[in-house]
Amino acid sequence: MTTHLNTAAMNNLSPADFMPLEKERRADAIVRPSLSYWQDAWRRLRANRRALWSLYLIVGLLSFSYLLPLIVSFDATGQDLTQISQAPSTGRSSLIVDTTPWTGRFAKHGDDAADLRKATGLEIVGEPHTESVRLAWQPVEGAIGYNVFRHLLTPSGDTDLGLPLGQTELANQVSFEDRLKLQSVTYFYSIQPFNRSGELGDYATIEVTPRHATSIESAITRGLISLEQKSSAVGQEIELKRHVMGTDYLGRDILARLVYGGQTSLFIGIIAPLLFVFIGVVYGGVAGYMGGRVDEIMMRFADFVIALPFLLFMILFRVAMGIGPGESGVTPMLIALVALGWPTAARLVRGQVLQLREQPFVEAAQLMGANSHYLIWRHMLPNVMGVVLVSLTFSIPTAIFTEAFLSFIGMGVAPPTPSWGAMCNDGVKSFLSHPHELLFPAIFISLTVLAFNLLGDGLRDALDAKMKG
Amino acid sequence: MIIPCLLCALASQAAVTALDYDERRISYALRQEPPDLNTTSSTDAISGMILDHVMEGLLSYDPQGKLIAGVAERWELRDDGATFWLREDARWSDGTPVVAQDFVFAWRKVLEPATASTYGFILFPIRNARAVSEGELPSSALGVKAVDDRTLEVSFHQPCPYFLGLTAFRTLFPIKETFYHARNGRYGADAVDLLYNGPFVMTEWIHGASVAMVKNQHYWAKDRIWLNRIDIPYITEDTNARLNLYRDNKIALADELVAETLDGALQERMQVKTFLDGAMFYLEFNHRDDRISRNKNFRKAVQTIFNTDDLVYKVLGNPGTYPTYTFFPRWMQGVDDFFVREYPPQRPILNEEKARQYLETAKEELGLEQIPPIALLADDRPSTQKAAEYLQTLMQQKLGLEVRIDKQIFKQRLAKTQAGQFDVVITAWAADYNDLLSYGDLFQFANLNNRGRYNSSRYDELVTIAQSSLDVEKRMQSFAEMQQLLFEDVVIVPLYERGKIYVQHPRVKGVIRRAIGGDPNFNYVTIEPEQ
Amino acid sequence: MTQYILKRLLSGVVTIWFIATATFVAMHLVPGDPLSGDKAMSAEVRKNLELRYGLDKPVIHQYGIFLSNMLQGDFGISYTQKNRRVNDIIREHFPVSAILGVLALIIATVGGIVWGALTALYRDRWPDAVIMFFVVVAVSVPSFVFAMLGQLGILTLNKWLGASILPVAGWGSIGHMLVPALVLGLSTMAYLTRLMRSSMLEVTSADYIRTARAKGVSPFRIFYKHQLRNAILPVITVLGPSIAAITTGGFVVELVFAIPGLGRYFVQAVQQLDYTVIMGTTVFYGAFLVLMVLLVDILYGFVDPRIRVGKVSA
Numbered sequence A: 001m002t003t004h005l006n007t008a009a010m011n012n013l014s015p016a017d018f019m020p021l022e023k024e025r026r027a028d029a030i031v032r033p034s035l036s037y038w039q040d041a042w043r044r045l046r047a048n049r050r051a052l053w054s055l056y057l058i059v060g061l062l063s064f065s066y067l068l069p070l071i072v073s074f075d076a077t078g079q080d081l082t083q084i085s086q087a088p089s090t091g092r093s094s095l096i097v098d099t100t101p102w103t104g105r106f107a108k109h110g111d112d113a114a115d116l117r118k119a120t121g122l123e124i125v126g127e128p129h130t131e132s133v134r135l136a137w138q139p140v141e142g143a144i145g146y147n148v149f150r151h152l153l154t155p156s157g158d159t160d161l162g163l164p165l166g167q168t169e170l171a172n173q174v175s176f177e178d179r180l181k182l183q184s185v186t187y188f189y190s191i192q193p194f195n196r197s198g199e200l201g202d203y204a205t206i207e208v209t210p211r212h213a214t215s216i217e218s219a220i221t222r223g224l225i226s227l228e229q230k231s232s233a234v235g236q237e238i239e240l241k242r243h244v245m246g247t248d249y250l251g252r253d254i255l256a257r258l259v260y261g262g263q264t265s266l267f268i269g270i271i272a273p274l275l276f277v278f279i280g281v282v283y284g285g286v287a288g289y290m291g292g293r294v295d296e297i298m299m300r301f302a303d304f305v306i307a308l309p310f311l312l313f314m315i316l317f318r319v320a321m322g323i324g325p326g327e328s329g330v331t332p333m334l335i336a337l338v339a340l341g342w343p344t345a346a347r348l349v350r351g352q353v354l355q356l357r358e359q360p361f362v363e364a365a366q367l368m369g370a371n372s373h374y375l376i377w378r379h380m381l382p383n384v385m386g387v388v389l390v391s392l393t394f395s396i397p398t399a400i401f402t403e404a405f406l407s408f409i410g411m412g413v414a415p416p417t418p419s420w421g422a423m424c425n426d427g428v429k430s431f432l433s434h435p436h437e438l439l440f441p442a443i444f445i446s447l448t449v450l451a452f453n454l455l456g457d458g459l460r461d462a463l464d465a466k467m468k469g
Numbered sequence B: 001m002i003i004p005c006l007l008c009a010l011a012s013q014a015a016v017t018a019l020d021y022d023e024r025r026i027s028y029a030l031r032q033e034p035p036d037l038n039t040t041s042s043t044d045a046i047s048g049m050i051l052d053h054v055m056e057g058l059l060s061y062d063p064q065g066k067l068i069a070g071v072a073e074r075w076e077l078r079d080d081g082a083t084f085w086l087r088e089d090a091r092w093s094d095g096t097p098v099v100a101q102d103f104v105f106a107w108r109k110v111l112e113p114a115t116a117s118t119y120g121f122i123l124f125p126i127r128n129a130r131a132v133s134e135g136e137l138p139s140s141a142l143g144v145k146a147v148d149d150r151t152l153e154v155s156f157h158q159p160c161p162y163f164l165g166l167t168a169f170r171t172l173f174p175i176k177e178t179f180y181h182a183r184n185g186r187y188g189a190d191a192v193d194l195l196y197n198g199p200f201v202m203t204e205w206i207h208g209a210s211v212a213m214v215k216n217q218h219y220w221a222k223d224r225i226w227l228n229r230i231d232i233p234y235i236t237e238d239t240n241a242r243l244n245l246y247r248d249n250k251i252a253l254a255d256e257l258v259a260e261t262l263d264g265a266l267q268e269r270m271q272v273k274t275f276l277d278g279a280m281f282y283l284e285f286n287h288r289d290d291r292i293s294r295n296k297n298f299r300k301a302v303q304t305i306f307n308t309d310d311l312v313y314k315v316l317g318n319p320g321t322y323p324t325y326t327f328f329p330r331w332m333q334g335v336d337d338f339f340v341r342e343y344p345p346q347r348p349i350l351n352e353e354k355a356r357q358y359l360e361t362a363k364e365e366l367g368l369e370q371i372p373p374i375a376l377l378a379d380d381r382p383s384t385q386k387a388a389e390y391l392q393t394l395m396q397q398k399l400g401l402e403v404r405i406d407k408q409i410f411k412q413r414l415a416k417t418q419a420g421q422f423d424v425v426i427t428a429w430a431a432d433y434n435d436l437l438s439y440g441d442l443f444q445f446a447n448l449n450n451r452g453r454y455n456s457s458r459y460d461e462l463v464t465i466a467q468s469s470l471d472v473e474k475r476m477q478s479f480a481e482m483q484q485l486l487f488e489d490v491v492i493v494p495l496y497e498r499g500k501i502y503v504q505h506p507r508v509k510g511v512i513r514r515a516i517g518g519d520p521n522f523n524y525v526t527i528e529p530e531q
Numbered sequence C: 001m002t003q004y005i006l007k008r009l010l011s012g013v014v015t016i017w018f019i020a021t022a023t024f025v026a027m028h029l030v031p032g033d034p035l036s037g038d039k040a041m042s043a044e045v046r047k048n049l050e051l052r053y054g055l056d057k058p059v060i061h062q063y064g065i066f067l068s069n070m071l072q073g074d075f076g077i078s079y080t081q082k083n084r085r086v087n088d089i090i091r092e093h094f095p096v097s098a099i100l101g102v103l104a105l106i107i108a109t110v111g112g113i114v115w116g117a118l119t120a121l122y123r124d125r126w127p128d129a130v131i132m133f134f135v136v137v138a139v140s141v142p143s144f145v146f147a148m149l150g151q152l153g154i155l156t157l158n159k160w161l162g163a164s165i166l167p168v169a170g171w172g173s174i175g176h177m178l179v180p181a182l183v184l185g186l187s188t189m190a191y192l193t194r195l196m197r198s199s200m201l202e203v204t205s206a207d208y209i210r211t212a213r214a215k216g217v218s219p220f221r222i223f224y225k226h227q228l229r230n231a232i233l234p235v236i237t238v239l240g241p242s243i244a245a246i247t248t249g250g251f252v253v254e255l256v257f258a259i260p261g262l263g264r265y266f267v268q269a270v271q272q273l274d275y276t277v278i279m280g281t282t283v284f285y286g287a288f289l290v291l292m293v294l295l296v297d298i299l300y301g302f303v304d305p306r307i308r309v310g311k312v313s314a
Helices: A007-011 A037-047 A049-071 A216-221 A227-233 A254-290 A292-307 A310-321 A330-357 A360-367 A372-408 A420-429 A436-463 B002-011 B045-054 B100-111 B129-133 B177-182 B239-247 B259-267 B296-305 B308-316 B352-366 B382-399 B410-418 B437-443 B457-468 B472-488 C002-029 C043-053 C059-071 C086-121 C126-140 C143-161 C174-204 C207-214 C219-237 C239-248 C251-256 C262-271 C275-303
Strands: A093-097 A123-129 A132-136 A145-151 A163-167 A175-178 A187-194 A204-208 A213-215 A237-239 B025-030 B059-061 B067-069 B072-077 B081-086 B144-148 B151-155 B200-206 B210-215 B229-235 B272-285 B374-379 B403-408 B424-429 B492-504
Touching (some): A049 A254, A132 A187, A145 A175, A213 A216, A216 A227, A254 A292, A310 C262, A330 A372, A372 A436, A372 C143, A420 C143, B239 B259, B239 C143, B272 B382, B308 B382, B308 B492, B352 B382, B437 B457, B437 B472, C002 C275, C086 C126, C086 C219, C086 C239, C086 C275, C143 C174, C143 C251, C174 C239, C174 C251, C207 C219, C251 C262, C262 C275
Parallel strands (some): A093 A213, B374 B424
Antiparallel strands (some): A132 A175, A145 A163, A145 A187, A187 A204, B072 B081, B200 B210
16 A cells, blocks of 8 residues: 655644544444335335336325315216216206107008008107107008118118117108107118018108207206296206316216225225234234244245135135125225235245344354344344235235236226226227217226336345245 | 038138128127027017017018008908908919918917927917817817818907917918928928028028028019028127127127117217117015015015116116116007006105015014015026126115025026015016017916916906907006006016117118017118228 | 156145045035926935935045046036036046146247346346336236226227227137237236346346456356346246246136136136046146146256255255
């Protein structure tokens, strides 16, 4: 080693330079603040941007489901039959109408026609709106009834008339009232006469765009008008409730259902892993700590449970436990998840404990006379916690997927309890016509799974947990 | 194990399209694997669809749904029995003639206790049938005998006005005894384990994957059959998958679609059709003594708020499904016209205030301060779920009742209904034979299917009249009275009359859709040439 | 080695017994009645049916019969498919699931290794980012959404090309399998990609790589001979569990693509309370998985000489 001599300093020595130095009081003081294992991990986690963002996302999702309903009130069960399967929109106005069924029109039919002629004089009676569209036409000689169709495009021929709405029901009826799930879009109505031998005549078509309307009954039940206004309300325009994320097949607000569905999905997704990881820690810890025969028997049993085909048994357990009237079905699913999930965690923890037992610091502590209480709380648990936390984080996506999958095949939570998986199941049927009913819940599932996966990655790096079971 | 299966799968993989005019062939997708093609025990709709193509009974149906001659060329129906004269040219697919003994063997087999056929009851009008099925008499005591090869003599224990319709039903199809025994317990298990006497024969049946049927060269009326081949290359419960197969021109008819997919179908100009499949959906109350629902005023309260129009037009939104006020379907015959036209059912007058009054009265009668939560039992079919959720909110909003939905898979729902573990259940009933009795006798107290245990001696009397009278007007009168009783006693609340939605290739004509017997039926299908 | 395999086989048999018992118990806890149908049956018919399926005997007796039949490889007759033996159902439908599963596994493994190696080679550059983005999507989106989108994709492709390039659904040719297998293998592929990536990165900083580089071995040779071969090892260990995930996870894919596999049958059987089919399929799958895990363990022993099988580490 070389020493650099400062020649200038050497030349200017004073007696003071030869006095003994004052005794350093805090020679062993550590300049930087001491960091515990957890503080260190937290510091490293914060440095990981992705993990941090996913943590924010999780907090966001949790507050979306649990805090938001405390601030804003959501109605997840209220049905609005005038707004079924509506796409996301911001408010719309609606006409209040009286929905007393129409008696219809009748006309005498001659019955001596050789050929059925084309129907004529097809017209709309009254104002067409989404509660009812009324059609009437001139009688066709020889016809005993009429088929009524509704299309979204201009019909191009006999086999392209659209939805068969039905037939006229009474003899001599020359009118039809359509009330089938009308929307405020352009429709092409066609009527087609038929005679006693089932022959069909040419069709006539008319184009209509009904206006959005609400029946006076439903306006009252939905609280849009008061009971006193009943007589005067018909014909008035009212503002309907806004549905930011649209409505589902019963006209329920999807946003509200997502909020409450999140409570179900997140609850199952987080509580189930918490429970089975806890059981796993206790079970695996005991097995690993005791060792020997006990360990062997305990772990053999865990191996058995691991060998059960997971999804098959999820379904079996779920069916075996059954759901009574009014129950949400969350508990059976939790129990099934816990019953099948704990051995993985137990195996992991046991492996860690076995390794730790051989570690020098544990031996040292033992030699110094530490009792097992001290050993477990001071050495084992803190060292196992890292691995446990990471495995917990990674179990959450699996649990959420399992809930979604079971609900998707119709074995999940019972209606009307919403869950994201169950909403996907409902939405998948109408995916092509109303994609929002599937998309929104699917996005929420994906976001949650994504967030927990990224957080798990971050935690693993931060805790430097080697996941060896 | 894997290789042979791969090979057989590849072999069956002809590039099938929806239809082929030159080869006279169409394709269709089944919802499920046919569970049971043994006619003595078969009960489900899918097997019925196949069986109606490959088998024929004494009588059969024409394209308009009217009964016509089948294996029997002539028949005579009397109060005490019936005689059928079999045609000479009716043949099994191995070329041997179909004889009267084949029917005797099959019918006896149905009723033998060892067969344990759930459809055995359908033969109960025949003399000694019930005793045979209960093991009290040997099957040879059954009131049916082959006078000679071509004459079948049936004797009744009471008049059976609808017996001719029964002979077109699969449970009464013939079975050749020697063939049955030769299969050694595997009758109906595979395509080779069946002998056919219908318009088609099954040539291929890869379980869970595909079925193929080819025109039967031994069929006596083969000239009436235009099609050469019916392919069923797909089996899937998924409605979206079926519609997508139709879109991709792989099948000529996509069955049982849901309302949600229809907008797309219309945009692509598919030919959408509907038909009533005979299923009447209703809310059945539990009439057992320990239930709230035994109270008539409680039931009236529910009846007075339920609007079938809202359920059908808004919640379900299926075209072809109809609102209903009765338990009898709109297409069943009365005296001269449809029954519901001749005897229009009474409609409840919807009134919330009145409903609440009924409920108050019910509380007083039951001595309750508050109606406890109501258990609404429902199975897990999507439409039932929709109805259940709708009804729950309806009863909550309008009557302030707390309703708890009890959703169960179908079989568990049945078990719970049978055991009476419900207050209200959403359920459905479809006819076994073309007679109002198939619906009407359901609420007879002795009927095992009367799962709500409604008990009315007047109703039972009416059923007895309908069962034994041959006077059409008298029978219809009794059905009308049943209809009125169901309304007044609020035994049930009719929900809707189900229609099924399907899309059909515009060039395919003559597909028969029906509520009774196998559906759909392609026996009379023709294909129009491409233009 | 032989001793190890024997020991594992024995424990496998005990495991299968456990699975069988658990299935039997779960099955008999299920409320409801496998015999009930749409139409109620008379007491007489019911008695005869119970006789046929052995339901008239006490449960413990039924358990004995079930076990002894199982030992002879006989799972009984289906309740809903009246004339079919459960063995036939398994024999006919399991190969379908297996072919699909194997294909999915191949796609997943090859894809996982290739993508994983690529991400490691282009660490922190754009190919890494793009692939890892897709990996994240693949693990986060539920499989039923992929299945739906996959079918929609084929449909759109066929419409756009004006010809049926790929079938939308069904079973039979290789064309029927491609998209379903891809959908089925997607999440496993994503998982393997991540695993491969981290294992590659770990290997890259290993001493022997540095040595090889110092000796002037060509980069391709280093990549191929040293990095890839060593990085693949951890991927093999997770193959066992992956097979489990893929073979039993096929329900949704089989349903959506109308594939006659065993998974679809299982769901159907549960919905119809088909006791024998449920028990047969579950036990069969359980046994299959036990066997697969065993095979992979043995395979691992051969591939990695460092592992001394026989002395299983904690």
